[in-house]
Amino acid sequence: MPSEQILAASAKHPKPDTTFQYGTAGFRMKANLLDSVVFRVGLLASLRSRKLNGQTIGVMITASHNPPEDNGIKLVDPMGEMLEQSWESHATWLANSPDDKTVVERYHTIASELKINLENKANVIYARDTRASGSSLVASLVDALQSSGAVYTDYKLLTTPQLHYLVRCINTKGTQYEYGEVSEKGYYEKLADAFKRAIKGKTVSGAVTVDCANGVGGPKLREFLKYLPTAADGGIDIKVVNDDVLKPEALNMNCGADYVKTGQRAPPSSKASPGDRCCSLDGDADRIVYYFVNPKDNAFQLLDGDRIATLAASFLADLSRQAGLSEKLAVGVVQTAYANGASTHYITSDLKLPVVCTATGVKHLHHAATRFDIGVYFEANGHGTVLFSPKAVKQLTYAYEPQSPAQKTALDTLRALLDLINQAVGDALSDMLLVEVILAHKGWGMTEWTRTYVDLPNRLVRVEVRDRGMFKVVDAERQMEEPKNIQSQLNELVQKYKDGRSFARPSGTEDAMRVYAEAATRAEADQLATRVADLVKRFGA
Ligand code: G16
Known part of the structure; x- marks a missing residue:
């Protein structure tokens, strides 16, 4: 009986004294808090697949740009998109079940409220990034999939987009929307073939240096290179750097897309010469930013x-x-x-x-x-x-x-x-x-x-507050509704700067507020960001 099996399995994954929230990209936090969350998200993956008549659901264990000690989990819907938003509240509710009995009760409540036939098959595939905590979290996930009777496949280490690709390939196989071959090799072959067709008759100028954030993108890009034509064959010359996945603590450390974008600087390890084309991936290779050092004035230039x-x-x-x-x-x-x-x-x-x-x-x-x-x-x-x-x-x-x-x-x-x-x-x-x-x-x-346009100088600041939940944002996160009066004070600050614009919002992946500011000059953008950050600190104290 799955209920008894779920109950017994759940007992191995007790919930810590923490409130969980499905955020910007699933659940994300210190890895040592995630065991029960992963187990319960595994149960939800089974329910989601059953709801969709056995279509395959993806589970990715990653914390992407976050520090190495964090981890996270997110669900991938059948066409490779993020989990349908109306299900995020079910995920949060299940994750916050206080005890095992409640886990089983909520599992059945979700099934009955959403009219899910528990006799339907459940199919789930999963993968993880290179974080040290990944394999033990996979074990928690497997406990959930087994106890809820799902059929599952472990794709081991993948980039997040590769898992999304596989989910879409599986669910479209044999239909008019067939997306590609269901394998990592199929992913490389599809992209490499498309690249060859797209570049035909054109020449990629010079090499591109790719900083892989010491994450899963490193080994995957190296593998991908075996399928891509080199510059000598009318293709591309790619130099892979920061691809050390044997040192888990190196992940996203002083490198990677988030480091480069937030700090507006190249990784200190960069050996690129002025004019060299460089880019940085993040920890699970779903983000990329380009940059170079302008040979004219040696200024760092970000292309985000x-x-x-x-x-x-x-x-x-x-x-x-x-x-x-x-x-x-x-x-x-x-x-x-x-x-x-x-x-x-x-x-x-x-x-x-x-x-x-x-x-x-x-x-x-x-x-x-x-x-x-x-x-x-x-x-x-x-x-x-x-x-x-x-x-x-x-x-x-x-x-x-x-x-x-x-x-x-x-x-x-x-x-x-x-x-x-x-x-x-x-x-x-x-x-x-x-x-x-x-x-x-x-x-x-x-x-x-x-040369297409000149960026307004801008600054992104991370601000730690007591409880970021007290900040409520509206209007595509451009305005704060709560705490009261904070928005009018922010507006007053912004008015003092030419071309000034600023907003603050709670992060959905880190326990912090984010402040963005732009203005006509570098000094003014920095000053506006600092002032708004101070305002947020004051209200959040
Ligand atoms: C995730 C999301 C992105 C979001 C980023 C930061 O990225 O997938 O859409 O921009 O988090 O979100 P927040 O400002 O809410 O922390 P990633 O690359 O970490 O998965």
């Missing part, structure tokens, strides 16, 4: 998610025009409040494309991007991708007949990008190849890429 979004949006809009498809396909961009004001202005005024702003979290952006035929979504931190609507896929793959060789060439490139871009979720490896393809097509180096 906003830059990737603008580059991709302009290229895709151009291609669809060249293919003769611009009337048929609506291109749009989705950003968050962290997007640099200059990037938003560039998209609307120069590219003349619509922009939508959502709350932080790819789950929000992804959803909004589905409203366009070609929806480009990126968070400034480098997390994002491009979605093609079913209508766009139909046009690109068979419905549309190009009227000239030039239209056919553009269409072929669009088709290659359809396969190169991981449409399940933001994927640093896929995004990197997308950037490389676009730069090669445009004949651009880093300098040309930076």
Whole structure:
């Protein structure tokens, strides 16, 4: 009887005296607090699969950009998207069951309220990143899957986007939406083949150095290189750095996308020369940012998610025009409040494309991007991708007949990008190849890429407070509703700065508040960020 088995298994995973919350990207915290959460999320994965008539659900154990001692868990829905948001409250409720008996009761309550047939099959696949705590958390997950009678497959170490890819491949197999071969090798082959088609006749200029944050992206990128053509074969020269996964404490330490974006500096270990094209992944390879040292003035120049979004949006809009498809396909961009004001202005005024702003979290952006035929979504931190609507896929793959060789060439490139871009979720490896393809097509180096617009100087600050739950945000996180009066005081500060903009929001992955500020000059952006951080500290004391 599963109930008895769940009860017995749950007893091995007692809940600590902590309140859990499904956050921006699942549950995330110090790994030593996660055992019971992982067990209960495993139960929920079984329920989710049963609710969806046995479609495969993914479970990823990772804390991505967080420090090595943290870990986390998130669920992946059948098409490779994040867990449907209405289920997040079920996850939180189950995770906070005070004892084993309540775990079983809530498991059954969720099943009956959502009319889940517990006789249905449950299929779950899972993977983890390189964190030391990963294997023991996997054991907790397996206890849940076994006791709830799910059929499961362990994909061991993967990047988060690889797991999303596999989930989508499994659930679309044999349908008209078939996404790819269900294996890690299938992922590399699909992307490598698409890259070769997309880059055909163009040349990638110089090498790109990839900082892998000492995370799972390192070994996976090294494996991927076996499938990618080298520069000598008309492909790409990739130098892999910070790929030490044998020292778990090195993960995200002084390297990686979050370090580079937040600190606006290259990893100290970087040996890149001025002008060299560099990028950094995060701990589970779902984010990427580019950067270089400008040879003219030796200044560090960051090309973050906003830059990737603008580059991709302009290229895709151009291609669809060249293919003769611009009337048929609506291109749009989705950003968050962290997007640099200059990037938003560039998209609307120069590219003349619509922009939508959502709350932080790819789950929000992804959803909004589905409203366009070609929806480009990126968070400034480098997390994002491009979605093609079913209508766009139909046009690109068979419905549309190009009227000239030039239209056919553009269409072929669009088709290659359809396969190169991981449409399940933001994927640093896929995004990197997308950037490389676009730069090669445009004949651009880093300098040309930076010339599209001038970023407003900005600063991101992390502020620790007693209880970040007391801060309530609205309007895509641009305004604080609580504590009372904090927003009016923040507005007063912002008014003192030319081109000033600032907001504060509770992080959904770390126990802290985040403050973002931008203004006309570096000094003013720094000062505004410090003042708003002080305000948040005062209210949160
Ligand atoms: C996760 C989410 C991102 C989000 C980031 C920071 O990234 O997937 O969408 O931008 O956390 O979120 P917050 O500011 O709420 O802490 P990752 O790369 O850590 O999975």
